[in-house]
Amino acid sequence: MTNTKNTSNNTTAAYEDQAVKGKASSAEAIFGNIAKPMFSRGGNKSPLKTALTALLLVFLFALPIYLQGMGEALLLAALVGIGLYVILALGLNIVVGYAGMLDFGRMAFYAVGTYAAIILAIPLANLLGDSLEGLVFPLVMVAAGLIAAFVGWLLSLPVMRLRGDYLAIVTLGFGEIVRITIQNNPFGLTNGLLGLPDRGNVLASPPFFDWLRDNVYWALGNDFFFTMTRNVYWYYMVLIMLIVAIIVVRNQDNSRLGRSWAAMREDEVAASAMGVNVTKAKTWAFVLGAFWGGIAGACFGFFLGGISPEPFSFLNSVIVLAIVVIGGMGSIPGVLVGGVLIMGFPELVRWFAMNHLGQAGGDIQSMVANFRNLFLGLLMVVMMAVRTEGIIPMKPKFHKLFGKGKSDKGDHTDAVVGAAPKGGAGS
Amino acid sequence: MNKVVAEHQGYLMQATNATIQFGGLRAVDSVNMNIEAGTIVALIGPNGAGKTTFFNLLTGIYTPTEGEILFEGRSVSGKKTHVIADWGISRTFQNIRLFKEMTVLENVMVGRHVRTKSGFFGATFRTPSFRREEKQIQEDAERWLEFVGLIEYANDLASNLPYGAQRRLEIARALATEPKLICLDEPAAGMNESESADLDDLILRIRDELNITVFLIEHDMKVVMNLAEYIYVLDFGKLIAEGLPAEIQSNPAVIEAYLGQDMEAAIKAKRRALLEARGEIAPETTPKPEAAAKDPVMMDSDGVVMVATEDNKEKNDAA
Ligand SMILES: Nc1ncnc2c1ncn2[C@@H]1O[C@H](COP(=O)(O)OP(=O)(O)O)[C@@H](O)[C@H]1O
Ligand SMILES: [Mg+2]
Numbered sequence: 001m002t003n004t005k006n007t008s009n010n011t012t013a014a015y016e017d018q019a020v021k022g023k024a025s026s027a028e029a030i031f032g033n034i035a036k037p038m039f040s041r042g043g044n045k046s047p048l049k050t051a052l053t054a055l056l057l058v059f060l061f062a063l064p065i066y067l068q069g070m071g072e073a074l075l076l077a078a079l080v081g082i083g084l085y086v087i088l089a090l091g092l093n094i095v096v097g098y099a100g101m102l103d104f105g106r107m108a109f110y111a112v113g114t115y116a117a118i119i120l121a122i123p124l125a126n127l128l129g130d131s132l133e134g135l136v137f138p139l140v141m142v143a144a145g146l147i148a149a150f151v152g153w154l155l156s157l158p159v160m161r162l163r164g165d166y167l168a169i170v171t172l173g174f175g176e177i178v179r180i181t182i183q184n185n186p187f188g189l190t191n192g193l194l195g196l197p198d199r200g201n202v203l204a205s206p207p208f209f210d211w212l213r214d215n216v217y218w219a220l221g222n223d224f225f226f227t228m229t230r231n232v233y234w235y236y237m238v239l240i241m242l243i244v245a246i247i248v249v250r251n252q253d254n255s256r257l258g259r260s261w262a263a264m265r266e267d268e269v270a271a272s273a274m275g276v277n278v279t280k281a282k283t284w285a286f287v288l289g290a291f292w293g294g295i296a297g298a299c300f301g302f303f304l305g306g307i308s309p310e311p312f313s314f315l316n317s318v319i320v321l322a323i324v325v326i327g328g329m330g331s332i333p334g335v336l337v338g339g340v341l342i343m344g345f346p347e348l349v350r351w352f353a354m355n356h357l358g359q360a361g362g363d364i365q366s367m368v369a370n371f372r373n374l375f376l377g378l379l380m381v382v383m384m385a386v387r388t389e390g391i392i393p394m395k396p397k398f399h400k401l402f403g404k405g406k407s408d409k410g411d412h413t414d415a416v417v418g419a420a421p422k423g424g425a426g427s
Numbered sequence: 428m429n430k431v432v433a434e435h436q437g438y439l440m441q442a443t444n445a446t447i448q449f450g451g452l453r454a455v456d457s458v459n460m461n462i463e464a465g466t467i468v469a470l471i472g473p474n475g476a477g478k479t480t481f482f483n484l485l486t487g488i489y490t491p492t493e494g495e496i497l498f499e500g501r502s503v504s505g506k507k508t509h510v511i512a513d514w515g516i517s518r519t520f521q522n523i524r525l526f527k528e529m530t531v532l533e534n535v536m537v538g539r540h541v542r543t544k545s546g547f548f549g550a551t552f553r554t555p556s557f558r559r560e561e562k563q564i565q566e567d568a569e570r571w572l573e574f575v576g577l578i579e580y581a582n583d584l585a586s587n588l589p590y591g592a593q594r595r596l597e598i599a600r601a602l603a604t605e606p607k608l609i610c611l612d613e614p615a616a617g618m619n620e621s622e623s624a625d626l627d628d629l630i631l632r633i634r635d636e637l638n639i640t641v642f643l644i645e646h647d648m649k650v651v652m653n654l655a656e657y658i659y660v661l662d663f664g665k666l667i668a669e670g671l672p673a674e675i676q677s678n679p680a681v682i683e684a685y686l687g688q689d690m691e692a693a694i695k696a697k698r699r700a701l702l703e704a705r706g707e708i709a710p711e712t713t714p715k716p717e718a719a720a721k722d723p724v725m726m727d728s729d730g731v732v733m734v735a736t737e738d739n740k741e742k743n744d745a746a
Contacts, residue, residue, distance in 0.1 A: 248551055255550030255561070256543055259529075263537045266526035273486055273520075275512035275541025275604055284547060396530045398582045402562075403569045 060239055064232045076231040078347035080303055083238035084296045086339035089323040090245045090332065091292030096321065097330030097394065098253055099285035100265025102168040105155075105175025106320040109290040111182060111312040112151050113144040113297020118196050118203070118307055119189055120144075125204040136204035137302055144298035145291045151178075152290025156283045175317050182309045195308025203305055209233050234303045241299060245292055246332055252288060253330075254397065261285055262330075315373075319343075322376060326383050328390025337391050342379070346372035439464040439608055439640050440485070440516075444494030447484055454480040456664035457494065462608070467634055467641040469655035471675075476661040478644045479521050482610050485642075486518050487511040498608070513541050517606035519597040521613045521644070527586035531577060531596055534585050535568035538603025568603060575599040575629060591622040598629065602637070609633060610642045615650050617702070627653055652676070 067076055088110055095103045117140045125136045159170050185192035209230075217227040252258055260281040263271035272278050301307050319342060327338020349371070383390070440462040447455045455477045462468050470478050483489045485496055487508040496503045503511050517538075526534050543564055549557030572578040575595045580588060585596060594614055601609055611630070615623045627650060633639050645651045651658065651672070658675045660668040668678045675681055 251553055252547070252550045255557070256540060256545050256564070257547055257550045259533060259537050260540060262529055262533070263526050263540075266528060267524045269488060269508075270520065270524040270526065271537065272508040273488075273512060273518055274538050274600060275509045276537065277507070277509045288547065394528075396528065396582075396584055397533055398530065399532050399565055401532075401569060401578075401581055402566050403573065403578065 057243075061236075064235055065226050073229060073231050075347070076235050078344075078350075080231065080234050080238050080299075082339060082343040082347065083235075083242050084300050084303075085320060085323060085343045086336060087238070087242055087245050087292050087296040087299075088320045089327070089335045089339050090242075090249050091289040091296075092320050093324050093330065093332070093335050094249060094252070094261070094289040095285050096324050097328075097335075098258060098261040098265065099282060100261075101282065101285065102164065102171065103289075104168050104172035104314075104321060105178070105317055106293060107312040107314070107317045108155075108175045108178035109148040109151060109293025110297045110300070110316075111178055111309070113148045113294030114301040114307050114312075115182060115190055115196075115297075116147045116294065117141065117144040117298035117301040121203050121302075128204075133204045134207035137206035137298075140302075141295055141298035144301075145294035148294025148297065149287045149291040152286040152288075152293075153283060155290075156286035159286075160279055160282060172314065172317070175312075175314060179309055179312045179314075182312070190309075193309060195306065195310075197306035197308060203302060206233070206237065206302060234299070238299055238303075241295060245295070246336075249288075249292075250332055253332075257281070257284060319376065322380060326379055326390060328392045328394060330394035331390060331392050334390045334392035334394070341391070342376060345375060437464075438462060438497075439499060440642070441497045442481075442485075442494065443497075445481070445484060445491050445496050446493035447480060447489055448492045453664050455484060455491075455661075458661070458664075458666050460659055460666070460669075462640060462642060463657075464607070464640050465634070465638065466656050467630065467643065467654050469643045469645060469651045469658045470661065471645065471651060471658060472661035472667075477664040478661055479612055480664075481661070482518060482612055482642075482644065485511075485610065486516055509541065512604055512606075515605070515607035516610065517601035517604045517608070518610035519594070519601055519612055519614060521616065523590075523593050523597060525585040525593055525596060525600075527584070529585060530582050531585055531588065532565070532568055532572065532581040534596060535571050535599050535603045536564050538571070538600040539564045539567055541604050571599040571603045574602065574632075576625075591618045591626075594618065594626070595629070598633075602633065602639070606639060608640045608642060610644075612644045613646060614643070615645055615647045623647060623650060626650070630654055 064076060088106055092103060092106050095101050120143055121136055121140050124140060125133060128135055155174055159167055162170055182190045183193050190196065212228040212233065260276045263274065263276050264278050264281050268278055323338040323342050324335055326342065328334020438461045442458055442460040445455055445458045446453060458481065470481065472478055480489065484491050485503060487503055487506050490505055498514055498516060501514065526537060543560055545557045545560045569578060569581065572581055575598055577592060577595055577599060580592065585593065588596060598614065615626050618626060630641055631654065634641050643655065655672055658670060658672055659666060660675060660681050668675060668681045670678065
């Protein structure tokens with residue numbers, strides 16, 4: 001050791017003393033507040049959460065039993081609309097929330113799914129014959145999902161290198177192109193602006209509908225009765241598809257594929273340096289997201305019994321995006337709440353006005369369409385100001401550890417500085 | 428793993444005339460470099476010398492405009508980064524690039540991506556093989572966290588880790604890809620003395636216990652001289668020297684280009700700026716560079732003075 005060395009060490013030490021102090025206090029601040037609840041969590045399931053989910057499911061399945069009047073039938077129809085938009089938003093959430101790409105053209109896949117289902121249904125029904133009529137809808141729905149997924153794949157090709165604003169503009173354009181193409185009656189398939197209305201009479205009945213309508217009804221005295229109407233049927237169909245979508249999307253998120261989306265969203269360069277094929281991950285996000293557009297579209301088309309290009313406007317693409325962004329990007333509960341809030345609130349006002357405000361209700365009803373956009377705008381402004389991450393933000397994925405370390409909540413600051421545990425590495 | 432081993436003279440990595448041009452700037456200029464498997468090799472040079480850019484060439488983030496870089500005899504030119512990761516080159520980043528909103532454990536689990544294969548189908552239907560693989564991925568990730576000493580933090584957000592721990596996490600994530608060559612870009616930057624000493628340990632263990640070849644960019648001469656078995660020196664994109672640590676210490680071109688610039692002071696200033704930027708220390712009110720500037724002396728671990736020419740001292744005092 002020479003003297004020079006000591007001097008050098010002292011000056012360094014002076015700087016580092018400060019550095020260490022700063023570090024310890026900031027670490028304390030961080031781990032005091034955040035680490036503890038995180039460590040106590042471990043898994044994702046709490047009994048309370050399970051109970052609430054069960055309660056919600058019972059409520060949703062029982063709801064049509066109580067909604068049997070004329071006005072209530074419309075409310076059920078509104079609920080179908082909400083459910084379809086939530087399914088759309090769940091698909092969009094893959095692209096926007098998980099994979100971190102912007103998409104302003106969600107209606108493209110919804111439109112493709114709707115038209116595909118309606119156009120395919122009649123030849124398929126002729127092919128299958130009366131005895132297999134019930135298969136038409138499920139087959140057509142899957143086909144619509146796959147066709148929409150294929151269109152999603154097509155879109156993914158040109159936009160692979162785009163990001164942020166550019167991606168938003170291209171997807172916006174894509175949504176408009178699809179709508180305008182449909183309006184122009186390509187190959188005589190879509191009947192242009194008039195659409196394909198009144199197919200209700202010729203579309204095959206979805207599975208069990210006739211049977212359910214004829215057999216499932218009961219009455220308890222004069223006040224309480226239940227029949228399987230068309231709206232009730234589609235309410236259940238959409239509810240079931242929504243539950244399937246939630247399970248599937250959640251499974252995909254909690255997987256190697258989901259991690260590749262998240263890694264790509266967080267840092268594309270680092271993700272690819274860790275071996276994530278970014279092109280492939282993006283393609284899967286587009287394809288799987290678009291799939292749900294097709295599924296929702298098929299339900300929509302069969303529910304309406306006909307279709308025209310109007311519902312597939314740019315504004316509606318924005319509304320789906322708003323559901324995801326306001327609800328919470330990357331958060332399924334967020335998307336559910338966002339969907340109910342953004343789609344449900346105006347419907348509720350409309351329903352309330354019609355049923356309880358008599359003459360004045362008519363005027364209010366006509367105001368609702370505009371009021372909804374105002375509401376949406378206000379909600380967005382408020383959210384951007386106070387809670388940019390959404391109503392129910394995405395949660396990190398906590399894991400119950402297999403090995404050691406899970407129980408020790410001791411002094412974290414020491415653990416990092418201290419020597420690493422020996423051995424056991426490599427695989 | 429398919430092993431295509433062409434004629435590569437026993438070298439793991441071999442750069443021949445590697446060059447990349449950004450407009451008029453040749454950020455890496457005709458560099459020849461060989462790395463033998465199982466060694467710890469350092470790449471040093473002043474800021475802006477092209478070290479990080481060389482890593483970017485090696486990992487496929489940039490494609491060389493001239494020359495070639497071979498890894499196990501295969502050219503990395505034009506290969507996608509994730510393919511090169513699959514071949515067995517992994518890296519960390521000078522400006523930490525963790526997946527910030529993911530947990531520490533998930534960060535490392537992403538590192539397992541390249542050695543696992545389940546896809547859309549397994550994920551959607553949670554097939555038995557998918558679940559088996561997920562479990563294995565998590566167990567492996569936990570082992571890597573134990574290896575670098577971060578298992579306690581497994582369920583914290585990566586962005587909540589202290590700075591030194593974030594650098595270790597980047598190493599764990601890179602190790603999880605099971606590389607043959609790990610490229611560490613200034614891993615000691617922003618670390619304090621004891622963290623930096625732990626890092627030396629860790630790097631040695633990576634080579635000795637895991638048999639992974641280490642390619643290291645580092646400004647901290649103590650770390651470099653402690654660890655490196657062979658050193659390459661870049662300056663303005665060009666290789667100006669290479670050799671054993673002892674040879675580099677006495678190489679006049681190196682001293683001129685690099686060591687003579689009073690590295691210690693430069694490092695301290697850099698570290699200070701970093702810590703200040705992160706708000707971990709208060710900004711200095713009255714800058715006191717004299718203490719550092721009067722100390723343009725570099726030593727190896729035995730205290731042997733490397734640069735003590737009067738020339739350099741005067742230059743620094745004047746500056
Ligand atoms: N993508 C790029 N475009 C233009 N110039 C670049 C790019 N990447 C690096 N450079 C330049 O190349 C030179 C070397 O940078 P770098 O490799 O980061 O140096 P260092 O040795 O400090 O890691 C710098 O002058 C830098 O500005
Ligand atoms: Mg650099």
